[in-house]
Amino acid sequence: MGKVILITGVSSGIGAETAKRLALQGNIVYGAARRVELIPDGVIPVRMDITDRSSVEDCVQRIIKEQGRIDVLVNNAGYGYFGAIENVSMDEARRQLDVNLFGLAELTRMVLPHMRLQHSGRIINVASVAGRAVIYLGGWYNISKYAVEAFSDALRMEIARFGIKVSIIEPGSIQTNWGVIAASHLAESSAGTPYQEEGMILASNLENFFKKKGLFSHPSVVSRTIIRAVNSRRPRTRYRTGMMSRSIVFFHSILPDRWWDSIARLSARRVYMINSE
Numbered sequence: 419m420g421k422v423i424l425i426t427g428v429s430s431g432i433g434a435e436t437a438k439r440l441a442l443q444g445n446i447v448y449g450a451a452r453r454v455e456l457i458p459d460g461v462i463p464v465r466m467d468i469t470d471r472s473s474v475e476d477c478v479q480r481i482i483k484e485q486g487r488i489d490v491l492v493n494n495a496g497y498g499y500f501g502a503i504e505n506v507s508m509d510e511a512r513r514q515l516d517v518n519l520f521g522l523a524e525l526t527r528m529v530l531p532h533m534r535l536q537h538s539g540r541i542i543n544v545a546s547v548a549g550r551a552v553i554y555l556g557g558w559y560n561i562s563k564y565a566v567e568a569f570s571d572a573l574r575m576e577i578a579r580f581g582i583k584v585s586i587i588e589p590g591s592i593q594t595n596w597g598v599i600a601a602s603h604l605a606e607s608s609a610g611t612p613y614q615e616e617g618m619i620l621a622s623n624l625e626n627f628f629k630k631k632g633l634f635s636h637p638s639v640v641s642r643t644i645i646r647a648v649n650s651r652r653p654r655t656r657y658r659t660g661m662m663s664r665s666i667v668f669f670h671s672i673l674p675d676r677w678w679d680s681i682a683r684l685s686a687r688r689v690y691m692i693n694s695e
Contacts, residue, residue, distance in 0.1 A: 501557070
């Protein structure tokens, strides 16, 4: 019998690809999103806003009522709001954390009692290499993803004795709409500020690069990795996947902080120049 799986953020990109593949394997897959009309065929649609507690609770209760259990939770929903820390409003910073961290945590807390009763379960949190190395002008996005890393590590230690496993997925550069949306946010937050010049350069870099094929890994690369974590008898605690995922973490770990700072700042301008030639 297939697993009962709940995946968030399935209206596009990595979430949609993963949900489709898991459903084709014979699992019962519930896909949560605000826009249920975009949820792929074969996936049971659930309307959910990850920042709305009642919406999250209704989703979990519906699955328990219909299936009696939840075997796997894939916390995939998230977005990126780029901009200098001085420029990004605290309301927007809180929303970044609400979606990428607190919503994830709320859903996880609601699923855990059911997994504990089963004495089994799997929680897979989609983080990012941006949770291991800071991207220039990505401050609050980085903060949210670093927090997901710490949340996952703490959770893994706490619930191991209940037979529940926790894995973190750390994608690198993936070809989705994420980069175009992040670029728009960066341009918006940088306009008319002392950070405008570099902000606009990095925004153009992100938008142009994410529109070009071959420069980033396809979402299916991450989907296959998530599915490995779902199906493995002994899943890893961390999976790095996609272009530059390993190299970014490696160089960040060995380079002195000021070297990394310089590389992160200069690479935005240099890569843009290369892209524009």
